[in-house]
Amino acid sequence: MARLPLSMVGLGIVLLISATSGSYAVAGSVSAAYVVTNAVLALPQGRLLDRIGQRVVLIPLVLSFAVALSVMAVSAYAEWPIVATYISAGVAGATFPAIGACVRARWSHVVSTPADVHTAYALESVFDEVVFISGPILVTVLATAWHPLAGLGSAVVAAVLGTLVLAAQRRSEPPAHPRTDTAGARVAMPWRAMAAISVVCVALGMLFGSAEVITVAFCEELGVKSLSGLLLALWAAGSLVAGVITGAVHWAMGPGRRLRYGTLALAVAMSPLFLIGSVPVLAVALFVGGFAVAPTLIATNSLTEATVPRARLVEGMAIVHTGIAAGVAPGAAIAGLLIDGYSASTAFLLPLVAGAVAAAAAQVTPR
Numbered sequence: 001m002a003r004l005p006l007s008m009v010g011l012g013i014v015l016l017i018s019a020t021s022g023s024y025a026v027a028g029s030v031s032a033a034y035v036v037t038n039a040v041l042a043l044p045q046g047r048l049l050d051r052i053g054q055r056v057v058l059i060p061l062v063l064s065f066a067v068a069l070s071v072m073a074v075s076a077y078a079e080w081p082i083v084a085t086y087i088s089a090g091v092a093g094a095t096f097p098a099i100g101a102c103v104r105a106r107w108s109h110v111v112s113t114p115a116d117v118h119t120a121y122a123l124e125s126v127f128d129e130v131v132f133i134s135g136p137i138l139v140t141v142l143a144t145a146w147h148p149l150a151g152l153g154s155a156v157v158a159a160v161l162g163t164l165v166l167a168a169q170r171r172s173e174p175p176a177h178p179r180t181d182t183a184g185a186r187v188a189m190p191w192r193a194m195a196a197i198s199v200v201c202v203a204l205g206m207l208f209g210s211a212e213v214i215t216v217a218f219c220e221e222l223g224v225k226s227l228s229g230l231l232l233a234l235w236a237a238g239s240l241v242a243g244v245i246t247g248a249v250h251w252a253m254g255p256g257r258r259l260r261y262g263t264l265a266l267a268v269a270m271s272p273l274f275l276i277g278s279v280p281v282l283a284v285a286l287f288v289g290g291f292a293v294a295p296t297l298i299a300t301n302s303l304t305e306a307t308v309p310r311a312r313l314v315e316g317m318a319i320v321h322t323g324i325a326a327g328v329a330p331g332a333a334i335a336g337l338l339i340d341g342y343s344a345s346t347a348f349l350l351p352l353v354a355g356a357v358a359a360a361a362a363q364v365t366p367r
Helices: 005-021 024-040 042-052 054-077 082-095 099-110 114-146 150-168 191-221 225-248 255-270 279-307 310-341 349-362
Strands: none
Touching: 005 024, 005 054, 005 082, 005 114, 005 150, 024 042, 024 082, 024 310, 042 054, 042 099, 042 310, 054 082, 054 099, 054 150, 099 114, 099 150, 099 279, 099 310, 114 150, 114 225, 114 279, 191 225, 191 255, 191 279, 191 310, 191 349, 225 279, 255 279, 255 349, 279 310, 310 349
């Protein structure tokens, strides 16, 4: 529940503001304000969660998020000065709790063997896919069939309830790690290793962000824009199935090796898309290609867990999620330029290039 806003808020902002102002440009820029502040402040938030503890940080964060997003929605609906909408959207993005990072850190605290951690991260990846399949459908139906404010309102309720329930679970909460250890020296972050993982994450974000926009444009060019949601759902469904299978297998190879194979498989999966000219064929290609998504993300999180010191694990997980989020926006923007200048089919070369960059960066991740 706490993670539902990940897939609801951006689309909910676009639906609300485009309906009230009639401008997709304004809607997109407000959504960008939310995404940018969320990405910029994810790392400081991760440090705070590691040093002070999850319960102490999560509760004020989610309450601030609820107030800010509510103000943003009301300001847009009531047509307040647009600066109020931008500021409140930025505050909402800055205060949205890093739930995925917190939960994965809890799994790493509760279970000890690498096989169990891998299975737990696979489960989390499946839940992420469920969120990204159900969230957009939920916010669209509520905003269009019930009330323009209902979509974002439901995101606020889900975030508050889910986060409060998570914060109440004291036994699974990792202990707080102050800024210094017993010797007085700060626990070091392996930045050289995390730099390579960050490049992989940014490239993956570009792949995901560009492929989503291009798929919508591809369907629109063929006059079947309404089928774009189905195609993206098939992509997520393939990833979900692969996440279940990956979690059920006890792998002999380590997460670094799985990451190198996974990024290569993603690049290969993207390679034929620019040659496809029909929706049914693209549907099959995306579903099959989705099988490379969850295993790659699971390996990314598992490698981060194995690389980052326990005292800075939430921060390390936040780096992964921030990197992916940071790649989505430029990936979508560049894809839009390619679509306008050439065609959707040609634009499918962008996720191929992004996959190749991710595969190349994966070669220098920790072994």
